[in-house]
Each structure stands twice: as structure tokens, then as C-alpha cells.
Amino acid sequence: MAYSFPEEVLEHVFSFLTSDKDRNAVCLVCKSWYEIERWCRRRIFVGNCYAVSPEIVIRRFPEVRAVEIKGKPHFADFNLVPEGWGAYVYPWVAAMSAAYPLLEEIKLKRMVVTDESLELISKSFKNFKVLVLSSCEGFTTDGLASIAANCRNLRELDLRESEVEDLSGHWLSHFPDNYTSLVSLNISCLGSEVSFSALERLVARSPNLRTLRLNRAVPLEKLPNLLRRAPQLVELGTGAYSAEIRSDTYSNLAEAFSACKQLKGLSGFWDVVPSYLPAMLHVCSGITSLNLSYATIQSPDLVQLVTQCRNLQRLWVLDYIEDSGLEALAASCKDLQELRVFPSDPFGAVPNVSLTEQGLVSVSEGCPKLQSVLYFCRQMSNAALVAIARNRPKLIRFRLCILEPRVPDYLTLEPLDTGFGAIVENCKELRRLSLSGLLTDRVFKYIGTHAKKLEMLSIAFAGDSDLGLHHVLSGCESLRKLEIRDCPFGDKALLANAAKLETMRSLWMSSCSVSYGACKLLGQKLPRLNVEVIDERGPPDSRPESCPVERLYVYRTVSGRRVDMPGFVWTMDEDASLRFS
Amino acid sequence: MEGVMSHASDLNLKATELRLGLPGTDERDDVESVARNNKRALPESANDSGSKGGKSIDHENAPAPKAQIVGWPPVRSYRKNNLEAKKTETETGMYVKVSMDGAPYLRKIDLSIYNGYAELLKALESMFKLTIGDYSEREGYKGSEYAPAYEDKDGDLMLVGDVPWDMFMSSCKRLRIMKGSDASGLGCGV
Numbered sequence: 120m121a122y123s124f125p126e127e128v129l130e131h132v133f134s135f136l137t138s139d140k141d142r143n144a145v146c147l148v149c150k151s152w153y154e155i156e157r158w159c160r161r162r163i164f165v166g167n168c169y170a171v172s173p174e175i176v177i178r179r180f181p182e183v184r185a186v187e188i189k190g191k192p193h194f195a196d197f198n199l200v201p202e203g204w205g206a207y208v209y210p211w212v213a214a215m216s217a218a219y220p221l222l223e224e225i226k227l228k229r230m231v232v233t234d235e236s237l238e239l240i241s242k243s244f245k246n247f248k249v250l251v252l253s254s255c256e257g258f259t260t261d262g263l264a265s266i267a268a269n270c271r272n273l274r275e276l277d278l279r280e281s282e283v284e285d286l287s288g289h290w291l292s293h294f295p296d297n298y299t300s301l302v303s304l305n306i307s308c309l310g311s312e313v314s315f316s317a318l319e320r321l322v323a324r325s326p327n328l329r330t331l332r333l334n335r336a337v338p339l340e341k342l343p344n345l346l347r348r349a350p351q352l353v354e355l356g357t358g359a360y361s362a363e364i365r366s367d368t369y370s371n372l373a374e375a376f377s378a379c380k381q382l383k384g385l386s387g388f389w390d391v392v393p394s395y396l397p398a399m400l401h402v403c404s405g406i407t408s409l410n411l412s413y414a415t416i417q418s419p420d421l422v423q424l425v426t427q428c429r430n431l432q433r434l435w436v437l438d439y440i441e442d443s444g445l446e447a448l449a450a451s452c453k454d455l456q457e458l459r460v461f462p463s464d465p466f467g468a469v470p471n472v473s474l475t476e477q478g479l480v481s482v483s484e485g486c487p488k489l490q491s492v493l494y495f496c497r498q499m500s501n502a503a504l505v506a507i508a509r510n511r512p513k514l515i516r517f518r519l520c521i522l523e524p525r526v527p528d529y530l531t532l533e534p535l536d537t538g539f540g541a542i543v544e545n546c547k548e549l550r551r552l553s554l555s556g557l558l559t560d561r562v563f564k565y566i567g568t569h570a571k572k573l574e575m576l577s578i579a580f581a582g583d584s585d586l587g588l589h590h591v592l593s594g595c596e597s598l599r600k601l602e603i604r605d606c607p608f609g610d611k612a613l614l615a616n617a618a619k620l621e622t623m624r625s626l627w628m629s630s631c632s633v634s635y636g637a638c639k640l641l642g643q644k645l646p647r648l649n650v651e652v653i654d655e656r657g658p659p660d661s662r663p664e665s666c667p668v669e670r671l672y673v674y675r676t677v678s679g680r681r682v683d684m685p686g687f688v689w690t691m692d693e694d695a696s697l698r699f700s
Numbered sequence: 701m702e703g704v705m706s707h708a709s710d711l712n713l714k715a716t717e718l719r720l721g722l723p724g725t726d727e728r729d730d731v732e733s734v735a736r737n738n739k740r741a742l743p744e745s746a747n748d749s750g751s752k753g754g755k756s757i758d759h760e761n762a763p764a765p766k767a768q769i770v771g772w773p774p775v776r777s778y779r780k781n782n783l784e785a786k787k788t789e790t791e792t793g794m795y796v797k798v799s800m801d802g803a804p805y806l807r808k809i810d811l812s813i814y815n816g817y818a819e820l821l822k823a824l825e826s827m828f829k830l831t832i833g834d835y836s837e838r839e840g841y842k843g844s845e846y847a848p849a850y851e852d853k854d855g856d857l858m859l860v861g862d863v864p865w866d867m868f869m870s871s872c873k874r875l876r877i878m879k880g881s882d883a884s885g886l887g888c889g890v
């Protein structure tokens with residue numbers, strides 16, 4: 120029956136399939152569908168840059184227009200992956216520059232991007248439109264200058280949270296005078312000043328500009344100059360939100376804001392001077408996304424601002440909001456879907472703000488659409504977790520970080536097993552979970568039994584024995600990413616569930632009890648996994664086989680062992696024992 | 701019961717636990733420690749990211765610092781840096797060292813109490829009993845006996861007065877009063 124449709128018809132039908140899952144399913148139907156689909160796939164997502172090589176990707180999908188690649192494991196965000204580990208984008212860019220001349224989009228996360236790579240991108244793809252570098256590093260403003268100078272059709276340049284070496288603010292001036300296609304610019308991570316006049320002129324000649332996220336160095340007094348030239352902005356990230364208190368500065372700002380009738384998202388707000396906050400009040404009713412996670416303002420200014428945004432869907436805020444602020448939030452913002460509360464004093468021994476589990480409970484009670492939570496606090500109770508679970512059974516992401524490791528339920532002094540158990544039992548759609556506090560193997564039994572849709576699990580300072588890990592690996596059917604640090608998990612669970620690892624993207628274990636011998640065994644048993652030991656103490660062979668490794672990173676791959684490993688990474692495979700002898 | 705058992709196994713594991721934290725420290729001991737004394741000296745080199753630096757308290761009255769575990773709590777460096785800068789500013793003032801060429805010891809001043817360069821320079825003149833003279837963009841402090849310079853975040857020696865006051869406050873790490881003759885290289889018609 121498949122042969123009765125001409126290829127063009129099937130191609131047209133497939134063009135309506137946007138999800139990779141659907142496209143991958145189509146490929147499995149029959150050989151001809153596989154062939155037709157691979158020629159018309161335009162977007163690819165590589166969740167682990169070492170799971171496949173650029174050559175394999177290019178061979179299978181010859182007509183790609185958009186590429187998204189992720190590099191380092193998530194725990195690299197917290198300095199658990201040593202410098203120089205890898206995730207270099209250059210080999211990808213080099214291969215694609217030859218194979219995909221029509222490439223339009225490159226989105227990278229946690230990768231090392233050099234100026235050389237950026238220059239090659241800027242010169243290889245005539246129709247290049249979108250560059251998103253999320254948590255990347257390795258480049259300077261010179262690389263940005265190449266992009267600005269050469270990418271005539273650029274729409275989006277987004278550097279979110281990347282580490283950029285700031286050589287000069289003049290890179291922005293490299294956008295040619297006749298360049299007018301900018302839609303989105305995010306330079307919030309840049310440390311030093313960009314040339315303001317160049318920025319102003321760029322904004323003035325970008326009628327399609329929708330997103331503008333400035334860096335801290337852009338002074339508040341100058342913000343109106345930009346807003347006046349871009350009243351069509353949908354997302355704005357301010358620079359430092361402070362200036363000498365002057366009425367003309369204030370009125371300029373208020374006027375400029377009131378002209379922006381389409382604003383939906385706000386961020387920035389470093390160094391906030393509260394007196395300038397009311398200048399924004401006009402736009403609050405339209406705001407759906409508010410990122411105040413750099414804003415060191417407190418009640419009542421903070422609460423007043425937040426509660427004015429009645430249509431808020433996403434709020435990122437520091438714990439200065441306190442329980443009282445969260446209660447007010449719960450009362451005013453009934454559309455809230457995502458809440459992230461960050462710690463203002465992560466290393467302090469005593470609490471500096473009155474933020475407890477109660478704040479989160481209030482929000483879970485008052486916000487019926489809440490589905491995504493990231494919450495840093497100092498105390499938690501099973502009762503609170505049970506309440507949250509019962510209030511919000513539709514939770515998708517629940518990440519709780521109690522600042523002190525291994526802290527029990529502060530009311531009963533018991534482990535928090537029951538509380539997290541309630542979360543996984545009630546929230547049947549839960550896809551992401553991060554645990555903290557005092558936890559025994561029991562919580563993992565609950566997770567293995569109930570968390571059937573769980574895709575990503577983060578564990579730290581938890582569990583008693585291998586049984587905990589075994590429950591997770593044997594029970595969580597949808598698990599893709601598992602990251603563990605400082606837990607007493609060892610060889611038994613890992614080896615007993617080795618096959619499970621081939622169904623996941625990756626497993627990270629650091630400061631656990633996995634022995635070098637077990638790593639070798641794992642590498643030998645499962646040739647389609649890369650089993651990598653990261654150890655800064657020298658070759659694992661120089662220590663007894665029973666000695667635990669510092670860090671273990673296991674991931675499935677179709678391109679064999681890495682060829683670009685630094686000196687502190689060893690791969691365990693069939694040849695491992697031969698090589699080390 | 702459960703709690704006690706896991707606590708017991710906790711203690712046993714501690715000995716073999718691979719923890720990338722400071723040796724010989726146990727973070728649990730510090731939880732009950734005396735309420736932190738909020739007044740503490742600015743860390744001298746606050747330019748690192750991550751949990752390793754930043755909080756070494758060297759004021760006599762402060763309790764021993766909590767042992768910091770690498771990567772815990774899981775807060776990204778750029779967030780931590782943003783908070784640390786703000787905290788030290790609001791709690792302890794912005795104290796920076798001031799050295800003067802030829803003086804036997806250094807002084808410390810709180811930048812946050814001044815509203816601009818004029819006040820700062822007046823204070824320096826009064827503290828060290830000298831004259832600094834007027835600033836001009838072209839010539840710096842040419843003609844004065846002394847010129848004020850400062851070390852910025854990158855470690856470069858810069859002439860005081862070139863950048864807006866707020867920017868100076870956030871990038872100045874220490875001040876140095878140079879003899880006019882030595883300072884002739886700085887700020888002279890670049």
C-alpha cells in the first residue's frame with residue numbers, strides 16, 4: 120500500500136510531523152518510508168554530542184536546516200566536571216560547513232565554542248538565521264564580531280548564561296548599516312559595556328525586534344532611548360535597574376514603558392532601586408513571564424510588583440519574597456504555571472529570610488495551573504510535601520533543594536521518604552524530579568514503583584545502599600537521565616541493571632562507591648555504551664580494582680569511544696584491560 | 701527508629717565517603733554554631749566563581765566558616781557571584797585598601813559613604829594630608845603633587861575619574877595614591 124503514494128505526497132504528509140518521536144516512528148515503518156523521511160528531515164536534536172558523530176548524522180540526514188546539540192552533563196553547571204572535559208563544537212561546525220550550506224539554525228547547550236567555530240559559522244552558511252548559545256564557553260567578543268559582520272540574514276543571537284571573554288564592546292558595531300533583520304538579541308551574560316550608540320542604532324533599524332535582553336552595564340537612564348525605538352518589544356531584559364533618584368529619569372522611564380503595549384516578558388533587574396519600580400506598573404497587567412532572580416529587593420516593593428502581574432505564568436525570584444510574598448502571589452496570580460525560588464544566601468549558616476516550606480504549600484494551594492517548581496529552602500516536612508502532592512497532582516517538574524544536605528523532616532525528625540513518595544504517587548505525569556534532605560532506600564522504592572513517566576532524576580546525599588539505586592533502575596520505565604552525587608551506591612545495582620543503561624541517554628555518578636573493577640566490567644559487557652571514568656588522581660590502574668572512582672559517566676553511543684578525551688578521562692571497553700597492562 | 705538507623709549508617713559511611721570538600725571539616729557541626737557575625741572584612745580576591753572562594757571569614761569575631769562542598773547547593777556561578785557582590789556591599793560597606801607611595805602602612809576606606817569623586821578625593825586629601833588637584837579628561841591630574849589610581853577587577857591600574865562613579869564603585873578593588881611624577885604615564889593625552 121505504501122507504494123501507491125508518490126514520494127512527493129509522502130514527503131508532504133511527513134512535513135506536518137514536527138516531533139522527532141513521530142518522525143523516528145515513521146522511519147521504522149518500512150525501508151521506503153525511512154528513505155523518504157531522511158531526505159526531508161530538516162531539524163535534528165542531538166541530546167549528547169558524543170552519542171553520535173557529525174559524519175553519521177550527515178550521512179543519514181543530508182538536507183538539514185536546523186541543528187540542536189547538547190554537550191556536557193548537567194552537573195557541569197555546578198563545577199562537578201573538570202575544565203577541559205570536552206564537548207567541542209568545532210568538529211560539528213567543520214563537518215556541517217561542507218555538508219549543509221543551507222543551514223539556518225544552530226542551538227548549543229553546555230558546549231565549548233571557540234572564536235574559530237563562530238567565524239566558520241559566519242562564513243559557511245549564507246542563510247544563517249539563529250544562533251543560541253546556552254551555558255557555553257570558550258569564545259570572546261571577537262567571535263561575536265564575526266557573526267555580526269557576516270551573517271546578513273541573522274534573526275536571533277542569544278547568548279544566555281554563556282561565559283564570554285569580553286575583549287571589547289565594539290563587536291556590536293560590526294552589524295552592517297543595512298542589516299535590519301534582527302528579531303531577538305540576548306546579551307545579558309556579557310560583563311562589560313557594549314557600545315551604546317551602536318546598540319541604539321541597531322535597535323532603531325530593527326523593526327522586527329521582539330526580544331531584547333540587555334546586560335547589567337546598560338544604565339537605567341539610557342533604557343528609555345532603546346524602548347522608544349522599539350515599542351513593539353515582547354520581551355525585555357533591563358540592565359542595572361538603578362540610577363540617582365531624579366524625576367526626569369523617572370518620567371522618561373515611565374513614559375517609555377507605557378508605550379510598550381506588547382510586553383509579555385521582563386528580566387534583568389540587577390541592583391534594583393525600589394523607587395524606580397512603579398515606572399513599570401503600566402505594563403504589569405500584560406506580563407506573563409517575570410525573572411527577578413537577580414533583583415535584591417524585598418517586601419513590600421517586591422510583593423507589590425509581583426502581585427500587580429495578575430496574568431503571570433512564570434515567576435523566577437529570590438527568597439526575599441518570603442512565605443508572606445508567596446501567599447500574596449498565590450492569591451493574585453491564578454495562571455501561574457512555573458515558580459523558581461533561588462537562595463539569596465546559599466552558604467549562610469542561619470536563615471536570612473523568612474522563607475519556609477509554607478510558601479510553597481500556599482502556592483500549591485492557590486495556583487491551580489502550577490506544573491513546574493524549583494524551590495530552595497532550609498526546612499521541609501513530610502506533611503508539607505504530602506499537601507503539595509495532593510493539591511497539585513498535575514505537577515510535571517518538581518525540584519526541591521534543601522540547602523543543608525541530609526536534613527530530616529524538621530517537625531518529626533524523620534526522613535523525607537514519605538513526602539517524596541506522595542509526590543511520585545500523586546503526580547502521575549511527573550517528568551523531572553530532584554531530591555534533597557534526609558532520604559533512605561525507601562524513597563527510591565516509592566520512586567521505582569510509581570514514577571513511571573519520570574525522565575530525569577537528580578539525587579544527592581541520599582540512600583543507604585545499592586538497593587536504592589536498584590529500585591530506580593529497575594522501576595523507572597521512562598528514565599532517560601540519571602545524575603547522582605555523594606550516595607552510597609556501588610557496583611551491585613549497576614551491574615545488575617546494566618542493560619537498562621542502553622535505554623537511557625546517560626548516567627552520572629560522582630563521589631559514590633562504584634569500583635574501578637565494576638566500571639571495567641560494565642564497559643566490557645556493553646559495547647554500545649561508553650563507560651568513562653573521570654578521575655583527577657591519575658590512571659585508575661594505579662590503584663586497586665576495588666577502589667571507588669571519583670566520577671563515572673555512562674552514555675549510549677553509536678560512534679564508539681571518544682577520540683578527544685583529556686588526560687583525566689578513561690574509557691572502559693573490551694580493550695581496557697589490554698591497554699592498561 | 702528509621703531516622704536513627706540512617707543516621708548511624710550515615711556516620712559509618714562518612715569515613716569512606718568521597719567528598720570533594722575541605723578536609724577535616726564536617727558541615728553538620730557548624731549548623732549549631734553561634735549566629736554569624738555579620739560584620740566581616742571583604743575577601744581580598746573575590747574574583748573566583750564556585751564555592752571555593754568568597755566566604756573565608758577573617759574577622760576575629762566570626763565563627764569558623766562552614767565547610768563548603770563543591771557544587772552544593774546547586775546554584776550556578778553567575779548567580780552566586782551576583783549575590784556575593786551585593787551582600788558585601790550592603791552589609792559591610794565597600795571597604796577598599798588605600799596605599800600611598802612612601803607611607804609605612806595602608807588605610808581602608810568605605811567607598812559606599814561617598815556620593816561621587818569630589819567627596820572621595822576630599823576624603824583622601826584629608827586622610828593623607830596632601831593635595832590631589834583637579835581632574836581633567838585629557839590630562840588626568842597633571843600638575844598635582846599626587847594622583848589617585850585604582851586597581852580594577854582585571855588587576856589593571858587605572859586613573860580615578862575616567863568612568864562614571866557607579867561603575868568605579870563596582871570595579872574598584874583597591875586605591876593607590878601615586879606621586880605625581882610616577883603617575884605621569886596615566887591619563888596623559890592618550
